[in-house]
Amino acid sequence: MTGEHLSLEEKMTAFAQTFPSMTDAMGVAPWDAGAFDRWADETPISHGERITAQFLLAVWDSGNTWKCGRFDVVQALRLWGPSTEPHFSLGSLIHGGREQQKSDRGISKARWPGCAR
Numbered sequence: 001m002t003g004e005h006l007s008l009e010e011k012m013t014a015f016a017q018t019f020p021s022m023t024d025a026m027g028v029a030p031w032d033a034g035a036f037d038r039w040a041d042e043t044p045i046s047h048g049e050r051i052t053a054q055f056l057l058a059v060w061d062s063g064n065t066w067k068c069g070r071f072d073v074v075q076a077l078r079l080w081g082p083s084t085e086p087h088f089s090l091g092s093l094i095h096g097g098r099e100q101q102k103s104d105r106g107i108s109k110a111r112w113p114g115c116a117r
Contacts, residue, residue: 016056021049033060040068051076 006014009031016028016036023029026043027036040053050068057064058071 012056012060015059019052019056021046022052022056025053031060033057033064037066037068040066048079051079 012031012033013029016022016025016031025036026039027033036053037057040050040057045053051071053068054066054071055076057066057068062071
């Protein structure tokens, strides 16, 4: 199955699992942003893991106020260094390419380009 046919949640799971420290995190597989945010907020994890979680949640919905805190790109670059540049590029592509759509209940939902719904 190609990426074009994956749901938004499946694509986010695949992206989150590119970070080794996130593969077993609650809310990653299947992707559940609320559960993932609770995990990142309530679980004793390292500072780097928390920043990674904040990054993933910002990719998912940068306009939301997450319990685990707001993603700070300067802090992340200072901590992660140049080895994470591909993640930033992919995250920017994912986040920047989504179109916001409203559901019947008025809740904002994101769509990835090429994602059939």
